[in-house]
Amino acid sequence: MAIEIKKCTLKDLSTLQKISIETFRDTFKDHNTAEDLQNYLEKAYNTEQLRTELLNTDSAFYFSYYNNELAGYLKININEAQTETNGTEFLEVEKIYIRTDFKEKGIGTVLIQKATELASKYQKNKIWLGVWEQNFAAIAFYERMGFIQTSNHTFFMGDNEQTDFIMTKELKKTKE
Secondary structure, eight states: OOEEEEEOOGGGHHHHHHHHHHHHHHHHGGGSOHHHHHHHHHHHTSHHHHHHHHHOTTEEEEEEEETTEEEEEEEEEEGGGSSSOOOTTEEEEEEEEEOGGGTTSSHHHHHHHHHHHHHHHTTOOEEEEEEETTOHHHHHHHHHTTOEEEEEEEEEETTEEEEEEEEEEEOOOOOO
């Protein structure tokens, strides 16, 4: 098994859009109306939105490959790009999605390790993320990776109000 991570660039926009829509739809299609899901996908993953996010210097996307096949992706934010104001000590994992056929292969672990490496690079000592309260598999995974629930926030899918748990992981400080 070979897992590789590659930073996305503007050249990857079309591929990023396709995997974003595929993985979000696969994750949430059974829990939302088709109309709400489609409206969200069109807003969150349209070409201009993704182009803006790719050009933001405080955000970055990374593709994960499993045996040379695109398996998932990660999006991180620091500073003002974070979706909530948490302070300069935090790195946000805004998105981490694995394609259905590639789950349970260690890819999520590698992507969280990448986020941890990036937090260290950017001198952040905490990582946070939001996860839907009903996504039990993801919550269990994040707990295994050292995250704990610290709060929650509201997420709207159309008029459907949902709750995301905010989970945080403190990183070990390295001696200088």
